[in-house]
Amino acid sequence: MTSFQIPAQAGIIPFQGIETLIATGAITSQTAFDSDQVQPASLDLRLSDVAWRVRASFLPGKRKVEDRIQDVAMHAIDLSGGYVLEKGCVYIARLQEHLSLPKGLNARANPKSSTGRVDVFVRLLTDKGQSFDDVDEGYEGPLYLEIAPQTFSILVRPGTRLNQLRLKAGDPPRLETRSVGVDLQHGDNGIVGFRGRRHAGVINLDNIDGHDPRDFWEPVTLRDGDLLLDPGEFYILASSDDVEIPVDQAAEMTPIDPSVGEFRVHYAGFFDPGFGTDEAHGAGSKGVLEVRTHDTPFLLEHGQTVARLVYEPLTMRPTRLYGEGGSHYQKQGLKLSKHFKEWK
The missing domain is CATH 2.70.40.10 (Deoxyuridine triphosphatase (dUTPase))
Structure with a gap:
C-alpha cells in the first residue's frame, strides 16, 4: 500500500x-x-x-x-x-x-x-x-x-x-475574510425567518423530507426590518447577500464575537468549493444563519453584520464540486433543514 x-x-x-x-x-x-x-x-x-x-x-x-x-x-x-x-x-x-x-x-x-x-x-x-x-x-x-x-x-x-x-x-493561509449580514426584509410571503417551537416532537434525523415544519417551527414576519431576539430562543435566518465559494477554495463561517453582538450565529461552519457558483449551478445561494441569543434580548436590524466568512485555499482543484449530483442547499434562500417538507 x-x-x-x-x-x-x-x-x-x-x-x-x-x-x-x-x-x-x-x-x-x-x-x-x-x-x-x-x-x-x-x-x-x-x-x-x-x-x-x-x-x-x-x-x-x-x-x-x-x-x-x-x-x-x-x-x-x-x-x-x-x-x-x-x-x-x-x-x-x-x-x-x-x-x-x-x-x-x-x-x-x-x-x-x-x-x-x-x-x-x-x-x-x-x-x-x-x-x-x-x-x-x-x-x-x-x-x-x-x-x-x-x-x-x-x-x-x-x-x-x-x-x-x-x-x-500545514496551516493554510487566510485568503479573505468577508462580513455576513442578515436579511430581514426579503422573505417569501413576508416570512424572514423561523423560530423553533419549545415543545415539539422528536426529529428523526434519517427521515429526509419527512416532517411537517409547522409542528416544529413558527414563522417570523416583520414590518419594520428589526427583529428582537428573545433569550433562549432559536432562529433560522438568511444572509442579506449571496454567498459564493470559488472552486479552488473553501470557507468557514466563524462564530460571532462580543464586539458585534451577544448572540451566537451558525453552528455549521463549512462551505465547500463550488457553493453558490455558476459553474456548479448554484448562483444566487444564500447563507443560512442559525441564531441563538445569550442572556440578554438583542435587537437585530436588516443588513447588520452577524458573522464572518474566512476563505482558505485547497491544495488543488477538487474533482467534485458542491451540489454536483444534487444538494439540498445549493441555490438555497431561507431554508429549513432537509428533514422538513417545504413550508407552504
Missing part, C-alpha cells in the same frame, strides 16, 4: 485527496464507507452503535476519551436499534471512523449544515485532545462526538451523520 503524499503547498485536502487517504489506510472505518460520504473538501463522520449519557462536557487533556468518560458517565447507550437523544442532555458517541494521519496533516471538524439547523450542538473529541474539533498533526486514534440537542430531541442510529471533518496540509 502506497502512502499519501503530503502536498508541498499548505491548504485543504480536496475530494480526490480524501479518497486517497481512505485508500491508503490513513482513514479507516468500522463499516464500509458510504458512496456519498466524501464531500468536495470534507468527510462526513458517522455514529457507531456505542454512546454514553454524561453529566458534564469535558476535554480529555492527557487521557483517552473513554477513560475520561468513566468520570462523568451516567449510563451506556446502545444505538443499534435507534435511540432518542433528549434535548437538554449531553451525550458522547464513538464514531465509526478512525484516523492514522501522516505527519504534516491535521484536521478540523464542524457540524453538518443539517445538524446546526435543528439546533444540535456537536463537538469532536480525540484522545488526549486539548481542544474541541481540532485534530493534531499526525493523530492516530479513534474519534468521538459530544452531542447536546438544544431545542428538539432527535432520533439517531448507527450511520447517522452529524458532523464532518476537513483535512489540512
